Amino acid sequence: MSKRYLNFPNERAQHLLKVLIDKYIKSGYPVSSRMLSKDSSIGISSATIRNVMSELEDLGFLQAPHTSSGKIPTIKGYRFFVDTLVNLKPPKYEELERLEDDFKSTDSQSLVLSASNFLSGVTKLAGVVTIPRKISMVLKQIEFLKLSDYRVLAIIVLNDMDVQNKILTTKKNYSRNELIEAGNYLTKEFGHLELSKARELLIEQLTRTGDRMSSIMSGAIDMANQAFPEINSESEFIVAGETNLMGDEGLNDVHKLKELFEAFGRQSDLLELLNQSLYIDGVQIFIGQESGYEILDDCSIVSAPYSNEDDTIGVLGVIGPTRMEYEKVIPVVDITAKLLASALKSTD
Template sequence: LDQLQSSLLTEHDGPGDVLNKASRLLSDVTKMAGVVTLPRRETVTLRHIEFLPMSNTRVLVIFVTDGQEVHNKIIHTDRLYSPAELQQAANYLNSVFAGRSLAKIRDLILKEMEQDRSQVNQGMMDAVSMARLTFAQQPKDDYVLSGETNLMGFSELSDMERLKQLFEAFSQKRGVIHLLDQCLLAEGVQIFIGEESGYRAFDHCSLVTSSYSINDEVVGVLGVIGPTRMAYEKVIPFVDVTAKLLGAALNSK
């Protein structure tokens, strides 16, 4: 437990490093596949935003979220903005949106867009328009997977057709994400044995998962994928404690 704690709570690691480490730990300790979904962007909190002019109507957006994570995005605006206008827009958005989650920001943007334009100055409308482009709905969340080749060592999974199905599922991601999403709503450890998952690629596997939280809000899921005859009495408590420690590590970032 101490080794697990010290590994995840390393001071200089960013949130991405911590997620990768958690996935590798799950795999290394269980000798199966470890999976960790990335925190849902909806729950991430905005700290600061800046706009930098590029060529023509292209603007580079730099925004900082929880854990000092820096994101870059290029947006295409409907007209050319001067550096002073971009600074004014950033100042306004930082004063209104800093400290709020991206989901809340989207709600506020919709409300601002619905306001009577005669009551709102052009600078504010420009700022909200740029925020809308920046925080448009993100694609489906991703996950980090480690140790999938470990599964080739189990006799019940060594059938080439089964392995092919499984590895295709890992690369396509959509079905795995859908299955892990169901675990977001559950409290404690969830166990799917064989066909219980309802996902054909996992018919000969078991999945043991637990959700993890940041600031008391469930943001993701981690788990172990392995054969149906795994040592559940060891895997279940390990998955449970790893989820708690991952949440603690991300809270400290």
């Protein structure tokens, strides 16, 4: 037993803790001694159950939310559950078959998108996959569509497959023809460049857009600077299923949810956390405050590295509330990482 659990529960208390956490994960409601007494696998009186629950609370594995008579697991309780008690349930055959079909693509970018969508779809949480380090994002085309007098929709095509949309606020009321001209100019000037290089050239041009450039071209560069996705020099990631988190009872604080979505867009903090899994074999789990980021205090991240031959080139995982179905999420993350690695090898 790890030093983390020098004062760990006896066998009876461990079983009760497992049953309680399983029930809490399924229902989302604090679990009372009366509810546990109805479980045939426990086989002890309500009074004994209350005593064991009290012991678990004293040891820091359970807590009572507000004035509720029931108990819920603490971060320490979840950690003991994940390390010691959880019974993993592998993905269903039809789910794996669907993923293998999605992984028949020969395009690396498509494989990453498929992996994030699969993780999100199977777990009903947010799936995240960092872009493989060897893949650069190349700008193929950019278009602008007029939404209203000072609002424009930018449509950016990257690597032939990835289409990103962004709504921009402009300083000028551009006509439809002016927006077409701006999109054509940017595609001609920056198309087929790596996005990081395109941004670098954009910034250079922004510093010299005075009288030497027409107002249309100057405006085009300004809009493109707003529209181009931020590129991190180390890596970046794709998130699918963020909206799945909106309906979860454990993440029902609108302010915290807004901050979490902003963290997805900002990328840097979450990327730093994901990259901690780059050189660790197998699945790694951050529960609540273990992540070191306050915005993730109510979340868990289950992640695993994926490789191409002998080189680890990225990380994938699932982000959700601490009250997630670990028994299902852990094996899904593990096998998706292995299948993505295999699919990437076949594209070389």
